[in-house]
Structures are given as C-alpha cells and as structure tokens.
Amino acid sequence: MLKVDKLSAGYGNIQILWDVSLQVNKGEIVALIGGNGAGKSTLVRSITGLLGAYSGNIEFLDKKISGLEPYKIAELGLSHIPEGRRIFTEMSVRENLEMGAYPKNSWKNRKKTLSSVYEMFPRLKERERQLARTFSGGEQQMLAMGRGLMSLPKLCIIDEPSNGLAPKVVMEIFEIIKNMRAQGITILLIEQNVKQTLEISDRAYVLENGRIVMEGDCATCLASAHIKKAYLGL
Amino acid sequence: MALFLNIFIGGLLIGGIYSLVSMGLSLQYGVARVFNIAHGEFMMFGAFVTYWLQSLGVNPLIPTIVIAPLFFVVGFILYRTVFTGIRVRSPNPGVFESNGMLAAFGLYFIVQNIAVLIWGSTPYAFAYLNTSFGIGPSDFRVNRLVAAAFAVGIGLIFYLFLTSTRSGKAIRAAAQDSATAGLMGVDINFVLALCFGFGAAMAGIAGTLICICYPISTTMGLQYTVIATVIITLGGLGSIPGSFIGGLIIGIVYTAVNYWQPGLAVAACYVIFIILLLVRPKGIMGR
Numbered sequence: 001m002l003k004v005d006k007l008s009a010g011y012g013n014i015q016i017l018w019d020v021s022l023q024v025n026k027g028e029i030v031a032l033i034g035g036n037g038a039g040k041s042t043l044v045r046s047i048t049g050l051l052g053a054y055s056g057n058i059e060f061l062d063k064k065i066s067g068l069e070p071y072k073i074a075e076l077g078l079s080h081i082p083e084g085r086r087i088f089t090e091m092s093v094r095e096n097l098e099m100g101a102y103p104k105n106s107w108k109n110r111k112k113t114l115s116s117v118y119e120m121f122p123r124l125k126e127r128e129r130q131l132a133r134t135f136s137g138g139e140q141q142m143l144a145m146g147r148g149l150m151s152l153p154k155l156c157i158i159d160e161p162s163n164g165l166a167p168k169v170v171m172e173i174f175e176i177i178k179n180m181r182a183q184g185i186t187i188l189l190i191e192q193n194v195k196q197t198l199e200i201s202d203r204a205y206v207l208e209n210g211r212i213v214m215e216g217d218c219a220t221c222l223a224s225a226h227i228k229k230a231y232l233g234l
Numbered sequence: 235m236a237l238f239l240n241i242f243i244g245g246l247l248i249g250g251i252y253s254l255v256s257m258g259l260s261l262q263y264g265v266a267r268v269f270n271i272a273h274g275e276f277m278m279f280g281a282f283v284t285y286w287l288q289s290l291g292v293n294p295l296i297p298t299i300v301i302a303p304l305f306f307v308v309g310f311i312l313y314r315t316v317f318t319g320i321r322v323r324s325p326n327p328g329v330f331e332s333n334g335m336l337a338a339f340g341l342y343f344i345v346q347n348i349a350v351l352i353w354g355s356t357p358y359a360f361a362y363l364n365t366s367f368g369i370g371p372s373d374f375r376v377n378r379l380v381a382a383a384f385a386v387g388i389g390l391i392f393y394l395f396l397t398s399t400r401s402g403k404a405i406r407a408a409a410q411d412s413a414t415a416g417l418m419g420v421d422i423n424f425v426l427a428l429c430f431g432f433g434a435a436m437a438g439i440a441g442t443l444i445c446i447c448y449p450i451s452t453t454m455g456l457q458y459t460v461i462a463t464v465i466i467t468l469g470g471l472g473s474i475p476g477s478f479i480g481g482l483i484i485g486i487v488y489t490a491v492n493y494w495q496p497g498l499a500v501a502a503c504y505v506i507f508i509i510l511l512l513v514r515p516k517g518i519m520g521r
Contacts, residue, residue: 074419086414103419
C-alpha cells in the first residue's frame, strides 16, 4: 500500500534521512520506532508532502506521491494524525471533525462518517459544540484521531499518539488503534512507547541516525538484544 | 450629551467602514501572510470607479455589484502569480512575509501612480443622500448610516460564510494552522489566494462607501492602510470578529480626537498601536 524506496531527505544542507526504505502492506499495523532525533518526523513529513525529498521515491496505492502537494496526497486516502495533535483550537469539536472530511469524496459522506466517529468516541459527541482548545491532552488526541478517520482513509499515519499522556489514556489510545485496524484501516504507527507498540503491531522498522537499522516482525524485534537494551531498558 | 452622541454614534458610523477595510486587511495579512501596504490603494481605486460610474448617472451603491467580483479576481490572480511565486521561493515564512511586504510596496506605487495619472491629485466629491436625521439633540447624515449598514451587512454575510461553508471553514483552519489544514486536504495556495481576493473585494466595496460620505482623493489610501493596521492589531491578527469590533472602537477614538484636534486623529490611532504592541500584541480577540 505504501512503499518508500531509498529516500534521502533533510532541511537545506542538513541531511537527516539516508536511503530509507520501508513498506506497509494492506491491513497491517507497521511500527516505526526510534529515539528523539532519529528522523521519524522527517520521514513522516516527507511521506505526507510537507517536505520535499533529495532523492528516492514514495508510492501510495501504486501511485508515485513524492513531489505532490499535501492536499493531493490526502485526497488519495492517506490520513496523517500529526505529532502534537495539531487540532484547530479555535474551532468547535464538530468543526474539527468536519475539517477531517475536507477532501471532496469524504465531504459528501461527512454526516454518516461523523456518526460512526461519534460512536467510537462518545465523549466527542457530548462536547461537539465546545471549542477544541478547552480540551485536555488526552481529549485532544481523541479528537485528532477522530479527525483523521473522517476522511475515510485507506492508510493512517499516527505520529506519537501517546506523547505526554497519562498511562491510562495511553491504554485507551492503543485500544482505539487496534479497533481502527479491525475496521480495515492500514496503520503506520510512529511511537516512542516501544513495548506497547510492538505488542499491537505486525512488523516494525527501527530508525537510528536517519537509517533503518532493523526490520522484521514484532516478536523478533521484541526478542532482539539491541531492542531490549536500547528501547526497553532491560 | 449632544457631544457624546456626536462622537459615539458618529464614531460607530465611520467605524463600520473601518471594520470592512480592516476585515479585508486581516484576511490578507492574518491569513494570507502578506502585509498589503497597497490595501488602501485598492479602496481608493474602488472609490474612484464609483465616482466615475455615478458621474454617468448610476446610483452610487450599484457599482459594488461590479467592484466586488472584479477586485476579487484581481486580488486572486495577483496572489496566484506574484505572492505564491514569492512564497514558493522563500526558504521560510519569515522571508516570505518580508519579501511579500516589499512586493506590496511596489504595488502601492503602481496603483497610486496609475490613479494619479487618470484622476490627478485634487479631491472629488458628490452629494448622495445628503440629508440628515436626528438622534436626540444630534444630527447625522443619512449617507453615513447607509454606508455603515452596508458595511455591517457585508461583515455579517462574510462571517456566515466563514462559519457555515466548506470553503469558509477551510479559511479558518488555514488561518490557525496552514500546514495542518493542508494535511486535511485543503489546497493551501488556493485558499490563501481566496483570502487575498476577498480582502481586495472588501477594500473595493469600502471605497464605494467612503465615496458616498466623504470627499475622495488619489492620495487617501495610505491613511486607511494605517488605520486598518491599527485595527487588526487591536482586534487580533486574522480574527474577523476582532477586526469588526476593533473597527468600531477605532471609529469612536478617531471621531473623538478628530473633534478635539483634527490633525492628531491618525497620530492618536498610532499611539494606541504602539501601546498595544507593548502591552497586548495579540489584540483583544487574539490567541
């Protein structure tokens, strides 16, 4: 579904990513893990069109998307639930969700999608008229995830969803991600919360210093001495 | 009492027009990130087009039907060509804002020189609904009431557009966080050009409204750009309700100072501006 091939990217003269290759197949949850500054955000920004690449190729649904503007990539059915939530704080909860359905195809179905998103997140329905800035961090993450579902995406990139949230809320977030996959959405999950992420994912890529240093199914990764030492503190 | 009413009601009436000019600049600067120094020149041009059409015997409110779409298209194309070009070539938003402002400076001279070439620099005026109506002990001109009502009406329609349509919501989302709006599927370059176009259209309509109340001249634009800058800073950059309320406040301040010492009215607005920058740069409705 998503194929990143030998991608190099960065900011000006500062190269961050070096020949990164990665693949996400239909129906999978693929984890991308790595520490701060490993280049996870740069990779995500390249995939969603916010950042141009130096070289390499990105394909989504067998269509080349590198070089396309973000809105065109969104229209193809790739949804990005960004790091730090990035909800529209001065809009109501309902308006935030409606913005998620902005691409023409999903806009037509927005009422129907809205009721199914409200079913998944009852708290959002209770507060649909409230301004999003009044929400707590956990609620904002729920809103960002609901918004990401409003476009009826084929692939969801979820960037650091558990960042800064209480353990109980983090559990809820991971339940929701499993639930999303059950609904047929393919997921690329970027996380620092390595153990929980590997437990719900099918395969994982480990990014260090802008290079993929390990890839494989999650059981293998969990068993690896390097992962245990560097990410699980065992 | 008469003095208070003169200042308060008179200020609200002129404030309506200020609000309209400022909403336009707020869209251009607050959302499209171009500090359009030529904003007042668009308004001046609208005023002169109105003057010219009424001299042919057209009711002076009719030209808005032509001015609004025409100025919208000019603004839209200008953004798509000049400002999008600068935006794409700028390494970061700061560079875009400063280069955009420099380009707008050029635009200011171009529009102004063309206007002087056509209409010279003497003031023009005509009488329209120049009768008065009384509120208590005070008298006001009917044309100013019509102009203020027109401006408020357009402000309300635009507010409804922003809050209840797909494009309007896209504009509000882009005003808050344009990168994230892009991730949601909003074509940012298109939406920013829409904002610039709407801003130009509002300036043009404001020109019509100025023209039916006050004498006009080809050099009047900059003063309105300055006042609008103060208002959008007061109201909070990019906030349409803020521009609206700010316009009414500055209208009253301007009228009060103008009554006492006409030469200091614009200066008084600037004093407010500087105090705001020091005390509350976000403005009253700012985030």
